[in-house]
Amino acid sequence: GQKDDGRIKIGASFCAFNDTFQMYMKDAMDAKAAELGDVDVVYTDGKEDITIQLSQVENFIAQGMDSMIVCPTNGDAAKSISDAAIKAGISIVYLNRMPTELPDGTYYVGSDERTAGQIQGKYIAEQLQGKGQVGVIMGIPGLDNTVKRTEGVKDILKDHPEMAVTREQTGRWMRDLGMSVAENWITSGDNMAAIIANNDDMALGAVAALEASNMKDNVLVMGIDATPDALAFMKDGRLDATVFQDPVGQGAGSLMVAYNLAKKQPVEKETWIPFELVTPENYKDYL
Amino acid sequence: MSNPALSTGGQHLSTDEKKVLIKSIISKYGIYFVFLGLVLFMSIMHPAFLTVNNILNIIRQVTSIGLIALGVTIIIITRGIDLSSGSVLALVSVIAASLAQNPDWGARMYPALPMLPIVVPIVVGLAIGALCGGINGFFVAKTGIPPFIATLGMMIVARGAAMIYSDGRPVSSLTPEYNFIGQGEILGIPFPVILFAIMAVLCYILLNHTRFGKYVYAIGGNEQAAHVSGINVGKYKILVYILGGVMSALAALVLSARISSGQPGLGNMFELDAIAAATIGGVSHSGGIGTIQGTVVGALIIGVLNNGLDLLNVSAYWQMVIKGVIIVAAVVFDMRKNARKS
Amino acid sequence: MSNPALSTGGQHLSTDEKKVLIKSIISKYGIYFVFLGLVLFMSIMHPAFLTVNNILNIIRQVTSIGLIALGVTIIIITRGIDLSSGSVLALVSVIAASLAQNPDWGARMYPALPMLPIVVPIVVGLAIGALCGGINGFFVAKTGIPPFIATLGMMIVARGAAMIYSDGRPVSSLTPEYNFIGQGEILGIPFPVILFAIMAVLCYILLNHTRFGKYVYAIGGNEQAAHVSGINVGKYKILVYILGGVMSALAALVLSARISSGQPGLGNMFELDAIAAATIGGVSHSGGIGTIQGTVVGALIIGVLNNGLDLLNVSAYWQMVIKGVIIVAAVVFDMRKNARKS
Amino acid sequence: MQAEAEVVLDMRGISKSFPGVKALDNVQLSLKKGSVMALMGENGAGKSTLMKILFGMYSRDSGTITLDGQDVQFDSALDALENGVTMIHQELAPILHRSVAENIWLGREPVKGPLGLVDHDKMWADSQNLLRSLDLDMDPKKRMCELTVAQMQMVEIAKAISYNARIIIMDEPTSSLTDKEVKHLFEIIRRLKEEGVSIVYISHKMDEIFQICDEITVFRDGQYISCVYSRDTSQSELINMMVGRELKDMFVRESHHIGEPMLTVHKLTLEGKFHNVSFSVRKGEIFGIAGLVGAGRTELIETIFGVNQKSSGTIFVDGKEVDIPSPSTAIEHGMALLTEDRRQTGLSLMLSVEDNGCIANIDNYINKFKLLDLVRLRKETREECQKIRVKTPSMSTPIGNLSGGNQQKVLLARWLLTQPEILFLDEPTRGIDVGAKAEIYKLVSQLAAQGKTVIMVSSEMPELLGLCDRIMVMHDGKAKGILSHEEASQETIMDIALN
Ligand SMILES: Nc1ncnc2c1ncn2[C@@H]1O[C@H](COP(=O)(O)OP(=O)(O)OP(=O)(O)O)[C@@H](O)[C@H]1O
Ligand SMILES: Nc1ncnc2c1ncn2[C@@H]1O[C@H](COP(=O)(O)OP(=O)(O)OP(=O)(O)O)[C@@H](O)[C@H]1O
Ligand SMILES: [Mg+2]
């Protein structure tokens, strides 16, 4: 129920505060909350650990939140979070990462990680005209988005007999580690036509590595997120493409759903915010 | 006797002696005072803090760290360390979960597997934990390499093994019996809390009322002395690491049942929190010193911090800063440090 | 002199003595043999491994871990530990980067800031590192809390501070002068490699040819004895942690310049890799034992593993397993463990 | 009687090498039932090594061990214990943070009940009985670290006896005991003998050997020299066998000129340890401090040296009042302190002989580049060690591998290197062989002759009486009086110490 002061309290658990994209979603939520005026949002950092997030949801329940937003580290393991929320009678909005099940009282705002990888695969296949070897720099192993984005790439390349993912290594989302991976690939002498990274930071690391050995012109590099850094790289012609995931659409959208749930207003069960391909042709729209 | 220090039989305490007494009480129970202070502060700051529900919350949330901390306490008392706990937890979680998936779940790891009795995943899980711990112990005891390296190796290997086994994916949809381990309640008390309490008591008895416990302290206090007193130091070291592995496995069962999913990324950095809990609780890394009750309080301090700062709506970044400061402050205040030094 | 033992002038060695000699050489240089073996294996397995480019690659990639490892070696020799290195690295990286952003970059942290001379971010960065290390050292030396806790606190606090300072975002687009620290070359040798080599030599001199070094070993060997021998133990401990902080800061400058961006998530778990490098290199956690050359080889072993396994296209998961196994095997083979035990 | 007693233990042709040292070369030892065999030799002669081989801690390179006529081979201490052999170790081996009872019964804890839980009540009671039977009055629940060194040693002795072994090895059991406890130990040994227990007794204290031992085996440089009945030999003959040469006077008091007051202590107090202690020592004087264990002697000189912070009182050096907050200041004032417990406050076991030797004198080797002059450092440290005849394979050997006496000598070298004006020696000859003792005494009187001030705390009355110009007697934290060399005797000192 609402508190005496009539303000609405929403708890939001993010899966990692050191993930830049999540910070942009948080910014969008902040902005939306300010616009609404009568809502307080409590943010917590799940540190890429679904069990920590479960604890945070339990804490939200103890605090008497009106509704909750959770960006789950792992969609497969969201069930216990749903159970806890349902048991407490508090609605929950999943953000950005789709849980396997979406029982009554739970909602979803976001996109499908797999399509991001598919967009990458399609664009690269097109650019390379269906020929060439590809390396994939992955995020932290075992995480939802790492697995699904990588699978998305492979979904597409499967259909191109002359293309293959010849190398696959982890850069743990970090630019410096992405750079090291790319450096090692370069020395290996593999004839790689494109490097696809699970996020922009690692892609930018790969770009730096390629530039250092004057190979950037021969290799396409593509990331995901369209961070300001990535767009700046694209502006300078250093990054070939990325995939835009709309943090405002997702962040603000999830807050609106949670807000309406708290106010007992009708809401959509699932709100899909599509990924968008960003290339040197259209990057200016995302600056 | 001529030595005055020996005959502390005198009954009348001077004020000086009283001061010393009070000081020694504080120094002996410092960390408990810190804990009480923290609880007091949090309950003043937030009405929801000191409710039965929230207290169970806190304990449930520290269960896995706490279980690992119990094992690691015993390991550190022998002058060892275990960095592999979190990874072993992950490995056990995916293996146990793969043996406890709902038969009607489409993405089962072993689609042809019949529904196994609940003891199978439990026993297999504990066995894997014991095996990992045993390997740690073997290398520490038999090759003489530093425990830091032996368990660091296991930390990397077990994480890799968990990834390979599960192909980096979660192993989800577990049977209700399995889930009970993490979500069940007995008389309104969450099962993980009961399990943690039982294990803490068992470890307490083990350390204080069995030969094993005496040997653990002796090995940590003076390995050579233990050896010349006829203790098979190697054997007991191996046993200690096996125990550590089993505790990680228990934590794995609880945690995966809690989220109804085994995951290869689970338990990341748990070893650090567990070691921190033990250290806050007064376990000395120079060996021979430490108690189970101290470690339990150490784990609870970490739990209260995580829970309380969330309740107080402290922003995530500031939480880190505050948490770090309080951990250091707690140990500074805990005057047992003096005992540790000598 | 009448003392026969001091004048080991005898020239004729029996076969028995030769065996002992060979054994002692292997035991003294075990880890170097492991390193050479690893290099040999990799160069047989992949033609590109033993090229100048790739060698520079490897060294450049281990520079930041290596720099931290140099500092942490000295800390561990005094019986300490530093868990805060990775977080201090992150904090320094965002602060230094914020003072070295390109003036024409739209998203500057301080839009009004004029372009500062390159020394400003460098000096400020090193100062922040020294400050963090100094705080670690202060708590270790003056309050007597275990180094594990003091630096664990700093690990959490510094990471939080980095997040707060940068609001969780990368601080990008740095000036070319700044980038030189990480990307520049002198006579074809990458600047980070040169820096690492210089720092390794300086640390070697520091440990072996200065009073500071003798005191470091003495403090680690027996703190009380060092005190009675007139060493200001507290002061030197603080200095040692300051040095550790400065090395983390150097690593931060190199790394952020390498990727031309300061990031609050940088350096995650670097402390563990650095401590591993030192331990592989023979530094003993019981204090008093360890060398810079050992640590450098330890860091190179980690670098060769990361690079070589990537070259051989070993899958990420299997890389973990293999890496863990090789680290343990290397230290098992390194027979200096015997020296450590006695 | 001894002639017909059966031989219980026979060790023959035992050899043992460590890297760089041949510790034992074809030695032998034979022990009869119900007798005490002294094992004697200089520091590093191999006494402890042989006993560790017997006790299963080291493996032998060659040789046979026969126990009750049967060849045996102990692979571990456990084997030895199970075969009725126990050992009191030279280096104290207590588990400091555990209780006396836990230390005594370690590995043999009484258990009860179906779960095999430790029976603490029985353990306390057994300990109480054991301690009482040895006339020791201490609480078995006390932690070892709360005991004095002497008490810890008595606990070790009690522990060794509690095994009811046939053979007890005692490796320098009295090195940290005072006369009272030594007397006590001897009573225990006599009782054990009557019960048919055989004892190997290692000590550097001559008078003890003749008091308690039936036979004496002598080693020199890892070699067997001879075995004699103690009633058939004399102290000087024994010394000759051990040292390989004649040792004329133990105490050569070189004539020395006593000059101006160098160190004056006025009403120095450390709360709870000692009160209002005043004395003044002159240049060229050897000043002894006597007293029973726990009299506060160690605390007194450690406080002067800045290890502890004084509660009140003043200290004057060379006529000027000085404030000494830490040992480094003390060293600046020309002081040096050889501490009592070399393991705790002296040695860094894993560091080399050289590093242990030079550490107090580092400041003297800093050159104009702020670097160390390692050549000179090595040379001078080595020379100092040679001067006092340290026996070590090399200067880079970890000091932990040296025999106890040689470790002590290295520590002495550490302080001599600093060329101190005021030298404090706290039990300087603990665990040191006769030859080395004589050398240290000679050194002390040479230093005095050079005008240095020496302050020596010792529990060995003969050395105080033999060397010191004056002796201060302390009891229970108070200075009870100062005796001149002429006044002092065993009786007068004891008289003052006990009032
Ligand atoms: N663990 C070891 N490693 C290397 N050398 C050793 C070791 N133990 C003893 N030694 C060497 O063996 C020789 C014999 O030492 P041991 O301790 O037996 O002498 P000791 O007769 O007991 O002397 P002390 O009277 O000083 O105790 C010495 O030269 C010593 O340096
Ligand atoms: N390690 C210790 N732990 C506890 N008490 C101690 C310890 N060492 C000394 N004491 C106590 O401190 C007091 C003074 O001891 P101190 O060592 O100064 O006496 P001492 O006259 O030098 O005797 P000793 O001959 O044993 O050196 C005594 O009451 C003694 O019991
Ligand atoms: Mg000996």
Ligand SMILES: [Mg+2]
């Ligand atoms: Mg004393």
